[in-house]
Amino acid sequence: MTHNQSLFTPPMVDHDWLKKFLVPGLIAANPYKIDTTSTPVKLDQNENPWDWPDSLKDKIIAELRRQPWNRYPSAYADDLADLIGAQAGLTPGCVLLGPGSNYLIALVMSTFSKGALASGQTKVVVARPSFALYESHCAYDGIPFHPWPLDADMEYNTDLLPVLTPGSMVVFASPNNPVGNVLPYALLEKLASKYPDVLFVGDEAYLEYAKEPYTPLLKNHANILLVRTFSKTLGAAGIRLGYVLGSPPLVEQLRKLRLPYMVNLFGLVAARLVLEDSEAQQYFKGIVATGIAERDRVFHALTNLAATTAAAAGHAFKVIPSEANFLLLKWPDQKSCERAYRYILEQGILIRDVSRSPSLTGCLRVTIGTHEQNDLFLAAIQNA
Numbered sequence: 325m326t327h328n329q330s331l332f333t334p335p336m337v338d339h340d341w342l343k344k345f346l347v348p349g350l351i352a353a354n355p356y357k358i359d360t361t362s363t364p365v366k367l368d369q370n371e372n373p374w375d376w377p378d379s380l381k382d383k384i385i386a387e388l389r390r391q392p393w394n395r396y397p398s399a400y401a402d403d404l405a406d407l408i409g410a411q412a413g414l415t416p417g418c419v420l421l422g423p424g425s426n427y428l429i430a431l432v433m434s435t436f437s438k439g440a441l442a443s444g445q446t447k448v449v450v451a452r453p454s455f456a457l458y459e460s461h462c463a464y465d466g467i468p469f470h471p472w473p474l475d476a477d478m479e480y481n482t483d484l485l486p487v488l489t490p491g492s493m494v495v496f497a498s499p500n501n502p503v504g505n506v507l508p509y510a511l512l513e514k515l516a517s518k519y520p521d522v523l524f525v526g527d528e529a530y531l532e533y534a535k536e537p538y539t540p541l542l543k544n545h546a547n548i549l550l551v552r553t554f555s556k557t558l559g560a561a562g563i564r565l566g567y568v569l570g571s572p573p574l575v576e577q578l579r580k581l582r583l584p585y586m587v588n589l590f591g592l593v594a595a596r597l598v599l600e601d602s603e604a605q606q607y608f609k610g611i612v613a614t615g616i617a618e619r620d621r622v623f624h625a626l627t628n629l630a631a632t633t634a635a636a637a638g639h640a641f642k643v644i645p646s647e648a649n650f651l652l653l654k655w656p657d658q659k660s661c662e663r664a665y666r667y668i669l670e671q672g673i674l675i676r677d678v679s680r681s682p683s684l685t686g687c688l689r690v691t692i693g694t695h696e697q698n699d700l701f702l703a704a705i706q707n708a
């Protein structure tokens with residue numbers, strides 16, 4: 325196309341025309357939106373603040389040069405999937421890879437809600453507040469759902485679960501974004517045993533920051549699917565790689581709906597390095613440990629601040645304990661929360677305003693950054 329060529333827009337259609345083709349609710353649903361404001365300090369997306377060292381990037385680039393780019397990569401990357409499975413203690417056929425866990429969560433929800441939708445007897449239950457994608461995917465794919473509210477302490481509480489009929493599905497994150505709470509291992513074990521005909525989908529995106537991975541539960545429970553990602557702890561949000569772990573017949577159904585060739589050469593090469601290269605393993609172990617230490621440091625600093633300075637000024641916020649790489653801060657009212665967000669942004673620090681999400685009025689979420697970034701945030705919030 326030349327620069328002079330004039331551009332055109334295809335004809336517009338109205339909503340009545342579009343509706344003939346779509347699930348009810350899609351047109352009215354809000355599209356995914358992310359604040360693209362560029363700031364010196366970016367603490368809004370729960371990314372790992374440490375990029376990979378050049379020595380590791382060079383190994384990937386050298387391997388990519390050796391691979392043929394004109395050929396399709398492996399259709400499902402089963403070798404890599406089975407290696408991930410083996411490292412988690414599972415036999416082959418228990419892991420499905422995909423381009424980020426976002427996509428896989430949507431795939432799991434769409435695949436395993438169809439029975440519920442057809443029968444009208446069963447439920448899709450979604451933790452709230454939790455990762456916004458669960459609710460938005462339900463809206464996009466026409467999946468009616470029932471929220472599972474956290475209790476007043478922002479913890480998972482099984483007493484608040486909707487009634488679970490056979491064929492229902494419960495989707496939750498642990499550690500939970502944006503709160504940082506977990507569903508304790510023993511509690512998931514209890515639920516999975518009590519409801520053998522209910523599917524529990526545990527999103528473990530922040531697994532490595534938490535104390536209790538669920539993997540051993542897969543040994544005795546076919547009704548648990550776990551979803552994980554390379555995006556957070558492994559500092560690899562850019563490569564887009566996630567995976568589902570679970571019982572082979574469940575993984576097999578997902579595999580039918582997951583299209584072939586979805587993980588590209590770059591993702592395959594980078595993931596193998598993460599899993600097999602000793603320098604990479606040392607590096608990632610180091611950044612997880614530093615991330616956890618920084619989270620705990622920032623949590624204590626914020627707790628002290630909330631108890632002293634902010635309280636004296638009459639706008640104390642509360643810090644929710646977290647097992648992930650972010651912290652949720654809750655102001656007593658929406659106005660002070662918005663004021664704090666604006667002030668922090670003016671200091672060049674972008675955090676996430678989650679205050680308009682269901683059950684999160686007055687809340688902001690801050691991702692744990694490097695030591696320097698965290699100090700800048702702590703200095704900013706002191707005056708917010």
Ligand code: PMP
Nearest residue numbers: 424425426455497501529553555
């Ligand atoms: N699950 C949770 C709980 C998340 O917070 C996120 C990212 N914000 C994801 C899944 C998606 O991660 P990705 O698609 O990068 O694997």
